[in-house]
Amino acid sequence: MKYKVLIVDDHFVVREGLKLILETSEHYYVAGEAENGQLAVKLAEELQPDVILMDLNMPVMSGLEAIEQLQARHLAIPVVILTTYNEDDLMVKGLAMGAKGYLLKDAKRENLFRTLDSAIRGETLLQPEIMEIVFQTKRKLAAPAAPSPSSTMPGYIPVLSDKEKIVLQAIAYGHRSKDIAFDMGISERTVKAHLTNIYNKLGVDSRAQAVAIAMEQGLVHI
Incomplete structure (x- = not known):
């Protein structure tokens, strides 16, 4: 069985890079792509993916707003947030909203699949370096x-x-x-x-x- 992945990121290069990695997996395939949160919510309803890779900063609708919309529509689809090193505050907010994990956009292949596997099981998996960022930001906020x-x-x-x-x-x-x-x-x-x-x-x-x-x-x- 292959699990359906919806990739949401406004950068074409990021989406293509993730697709190339996912194509090497026997367990996942890309069911759809979206360049903003609004389209992501629409595709989530239509495609019913098993997991969503969600960027935070996007035009039209942000990743956090998209997560809110998914919850409002009772779409219980696990979300793994794609983030960069300068988005600490947003990471903490996303965690509080129920995201199942975070991946830096330059994460290694094995980290990507480990995080997806965990999200599919309904678990939250954070790499130690991400946990340290969350902890530091929590103290600040x-x-x-x-x-x-x-x-x-x-x-x-x-x-x-x-x-x-x-x-x-x-x-x-x-x-x-x-x-x-x-x-x-x-x-x-x-x-x-x-x-x-x-x-x-x-x-x-x-x-x-x-x-x-x-x-x-x-x-x-x-």
Whole structure:
């Protein structure tokens, strides 16, 4: 089975480069292309792709606006954002909106496929260098109105079990739940249970947010 990919980027060269890479895969093929968010939403409805590679800065409609439109139309299609080194703030916003991963436009082939594979499974995969950017930007943009155990209680460090710490460190490195389960000798369901406990203790609702808080508290290192 091959999964359908919709490429959304206003630069022809970027779209062509991604197409060339995807053509080497036995699992993915390019079902469509769009040069702006408006067309992306239209094609998403028509083509029903399995995953979307979405640029952030585009004319007519941005990638973030397109993600909002997809959600408003109840199109539950995983989105992987294509970004550059100077779009840190937009990356954080996209993550908060539910994007399943980020790829720098010069990402290596193996990173592209790993991120797509993760998005198809409904998981969020961030490379360590991207996670570091998200963390730094989060600190810069942190607002008093954003409640979490670490922000509402100065000096508070959540108490995690040893296994929860292992799981948290593993997701900080971008490891999949399946791989974590194998390495720890436990079931994937148990890994997900650990993640739920971690989210509750840290006051977050995503892997990326959990890692960001954990890094801030010195619970994990990249």
